[in-house]
Amino acid sequence: MPSASERTMAAAATPGATPAARVSAPRPVGRIVQVALVLVLAAGVLSFPALAPNPYILSAGIVVLNYAVLSTSWNFVGGFTGYISLGHGALAGLGAYGTALLVTRAGLPSFVALVVAALLVAALAVPIGFAALRVRGASFVIVSIALVLILLLVFQSWSSLTGGSRGLVVPRPFPGLLRPEHHRVFYFLFAALLGLALLAWWLIDRSRFGLGLKAIREDEDKAEALGTPTFAYKLVVFVVSAGFTGLAGGLYALWFGDLDPVFQFSILTGSYMVLMALLGGVRNLFGPLVGALVVGIALEYFKVEFGDTQLHLVATGVLLALVVLFMPDGVLPAVGGLLNRLFRPAQSSIREVTAGELRDQRAAEAQEREPVDAGTTAGSGEVRP
Amino acid sequence: MTEVRSLATESLTKAFGGVVALDGATVEFRHGQVNALIGPNGSGKTTFFNCVTGMIRPDSGQTTYRGRDITRKAPHAIVRAGVGRTFQLCRVFPRMTALDNVLAAVRPAGLTGLLRGARARDEVDRARGWLTRLGIEHLADVEARNMSWGQQKLLELAGVLMGDPETVLLDEPAGGVNPALLDRIGTLVRELNAEGRTFVIVEHNMDLVMSVSDHIVVFDRGRPIAEGPPSLIRSDERVLGAYLGV
Numbered sequence: 026m027p028s029a030s031e032r033t034m035a036a037a038a039t040p041g042a043t044p045a046a047r048v049s050a051p052r053p054v055g056r057i058v059q060v061a062l063v064l065v066l067a068a069g070v071l072s073f074p075a076l077a078p079n080p081y082i083l084s085a086g087i088v089v090l091n092y093a094v095l096s097t098s099w100n101f102v103g104g105f106t107g108y109i110s111l112g113h114g115a116l117a118g119l120g121a122y123g124t125a126l127l128v129t130r131a132g133l134p135s136f137v138a139l140v141v142a143a144l145l146v147a148a149l150a151v152p153i154g155f156a157a158l159r160v161r162g163a164s165f166v167i168v169s170i171a172l173v174l175i176l177l178l179v180f181q182s183w184s185s186l187t188g189g190s191r192g193l194v195v196p197r198p199f200p201g202l203l204r205p206e207h208h209r210v211f212y213f214l215f216a217a218l219l220g221l222a223l224l225a226w227w228l229i230d231r232s233r234f235g236l237g238l239k240a241i242r243e244d245e246d247k248a249e250a251l252g253t254p255t256f257a258y259k260l261v262v263f264v265v266s267a268g269f270t271g272l273a274g275g276l277y278a279l280w281f282g283d284l285d286p287v288f289q290f291s292i293l294t295g296s297y298m299v300l301m302a303l304l305g306g307v308r309n310l311f312g313p314l315v316g317a318l319v320v321g322i323a324l325e326y327f328k329v330e331f332g333d334t335q336l337h338l339v340a341t342g343v344l345l346a347l348v349v350l351f352m353p354d355g356v357l358p359a360v361g362g363l364l365n366r367l368f369r370p371a372q373s374s375i376r377e378v379t380a381g382e383l384r385d386q387r388a389a390e391a392q393e394r395e396p397v398d399a400g401t402t403a404g405s406g407e408v409r410p
Numbered sequence: 411m412t413e414v415r416s417l418a419t420e421s422l423t424k425a426f427g428g429v430v431a432l433d434g435a436t437v438e439f440r441h442g443q444v445n446a447l448i449g450p451n452g453s454g455k456t457t458f459f460n461c462v463t464g465m466i467r468p469d470s471g472q473t474t475y476r477g478r479d480i481t482r483k484a485p486h487a488i489v490r491a492g493v494g495r496t497f498q499l500c501r502v503f504p505r506m507t508a509l510d511n512v513l514a515a516v517r518p519a520g521l522t523g524l525l526r527g528a529r530a531r532d533e534v535d536r537a538r539g540w541l542t543r544l545g546i547e548h549l550a551d552v553e554a555r556n557m558s559w560g561q562q563k564l565l566e567l568a569g570v571l572m573g574d575p576e577t578v579l580l581d582e583p584a585g586g587v588n589p590a591l592l593d594r595i596g597t598l599v600r601e602l603n604a605e606g607r608t609f610v611i612v613e614h615n616m617d618l619v620m621s622v623s624d625h626i627v628v629f630d631r632g633r634p635i636a637e638g639p640p641s642l643i644r645s646d647e648r649v650l651g652a653y654l655g656v
């Protein structure tokens with residue numbers, strides 16, 4: 026499902042345009058197909074608990090949904106700004122421990138604790154983002170990894186508060202519920218959180234704020250030179266991302282009921298978020314969700330088939346390499362392109378534009394000098410004072 | 411004289427390692443005019459632009475715009491103060507359509523402004539207006555990376571103008587463009603100036619410089635060596651010396 030900005034602008038009537046501008050006519054059919062696909066997806070997600078044959082499968086569904094929320098939350102930063110954070114696992118861990126501690130130590134009701142913890146994570150994301158978002162590219166990735174390692178150390182050694190490596194038990198929010206019911210309720214809670222995260226991402230995607238963020242992804246200095254306060258934009262979206270990640274972590278704590286720093290503050294969690302988002306497509310609203318479905322189901326399958334081996338890590342690595350090599354934009358755009366070619370050979374809109382464009386370009390460039398690296402354009406000879 | 415100071419610098423200095431790119435440059439451009447900044451390759455023109463627009467920090471010296479100190483301001487704040495710029499190596503957002511490239515220059519105000527749709531009718535009309543004026547309206551829905559060099563240069567300019575800067579800095583607008591386009595750019599600069607926009611143009615094409623500018627500053631080795639109207643600069647010996655090495 027292309028996000029608002031990636032869709033070719035439905036040729037909002039271009040009067041007086043040259044033939045080259047025969048951009049795809051408005052495609053109401055495409056829009057209907059998109060809405061239908063979203064509805065099918067939603068129906069599939071919501072009917073899963075009724076179809077799941079046993080509680081184990083249902084809990085696997087929760088794990089996959091949790092991944093979907095996490096990678097969608099990650100995609101607020103990764104997708105819009107292009108900053109690849111491997112440290113988001115730590116933000117989920119903070120949400121989990123925050124929620125657990127607010128319940129066990131402060132005696133807050135479970136869901137109040139969840140929301141307060143997420144707000145605290147968002148607040149903490151301000152200084153974290155302030156430090157981390159000053160560097161770009163590989164440096165940012167490394168800073169984000171450092172965040173996970175530091176928090177792992179802190180939470181492991183501060184055992185009086187966290188239970189250390191013995192773990193921390195989180196009381197269940199609904200003590201009366203039997204196990205299958207408990208799973209069912211949490212399945213829908215995760216689905217609701219996913220819906221909320223998707224809604225927020227969609228709203229930003231179509232907004233001016235979102236366009237500014239995407240400008241940062243394309244060329245940060247240029248965006249700044251056009252008047253976008255890039256640092257503030259990055260910080261705000263990082264805080265939003267952290268808030269959703271914290272919510273996901275907290276909800277996981279309430280569902281799973283037992284926390285261990287080694288799993289909560291693991292680089293693997295952040296890596297999965299990145300992999301899922303990249304796999305599905307970071308420029309797409311549903312990219313991370315699709316990626317989570319594929320990777321999450323594969324992971325659960327590997328767990329059942331091969332037990333505690335490290336095989337799933339190898340498979341994950343191979344998958345990531347394949348995606349980066351062959352589908353740099355992710356599965357969704359690749360599949361979309363394929364469908365377009367299969368079903369609309371007569372209307373491959375994008376290529377029509379480019380082909381027409383190419384003609385124009387050729388004609389223009391015929392008279393044009395070689396596009397040269399500026400600076401070499403003019404030797405001193407060209408100056409005629 | 412009704413001329414006011416536009417962009418001005420005081421002893422601006424910037425060194426890259428051992429290379430002194432700006433060597434105490436004190437320059438003053440004039441408000442409401444087309445100013446040109448010329449000089450041999452490597453004389454510090456682009457570095458000057460980078461310093462006054464906040465993209466890089468000068469080692470020392472001061473920049474003012476219409477009397478207000480902007481030396482330590484961030485680039486986006488300098489845009490807000492009214493100074494926009496293009497880049498020598500033409501920078502556009504490659505994977506955005508031409509229309510989005512222009513819309514990206516909209517500076518939303520407040521939370522409601524930020525959350526408003528990026529494709530609000532009025533802004534889209536304004537953006538298309540600039541694309542039309544630059545003659546690339548038919549490319550509105552084409553991604554910038556699929557456009558030719560000349561088209562990208564026009565697109566970059568459209569984006570800068572969308573931000574409605576009072577003063578526009580152009581770094582080699584004629585670099586690598588065909589003669590027809592060159593004329594178009596010259597005419598456009600003149601028109602926009604007549605509408606009240608101030609220009610500072612770095613350019614090696616002397617035909618363009620001499621035909622559009624009111625005031626010329628000549629750089630050599632990081633500082634101005636001459637300034638004045640085209641008629642004067644044309645025959646200035648120091649200028650000839652700097653360019654021709656005599």
Ligand SMILES: Nc1ncnc2c1ncn2[C@@H]1O[C@H](COP(=O)(O)OP(=O)(O)OP(=O)(O)O)[C@@H](O)[C@H]1O
Pocket residue numbers: 399400401426429430431449450451452453454455456457458498
């Ligand atoms: N980022 C940088 N790092 C190191 N040296 C630089 C940097 N930018 C510019 N320089 C050096 O500073 C000097 C001035 O360069 P600048 O690009 O400002 O010149 P210019 O007048 O714009 O030249 P041209 O007409 O070729 O564009 C040159 O010697 C250049 O090599």
Ligand SMILES: [Mg+2]
Pocket residue numbers: 400455456457498
């Ligand atoms: Mg230069």
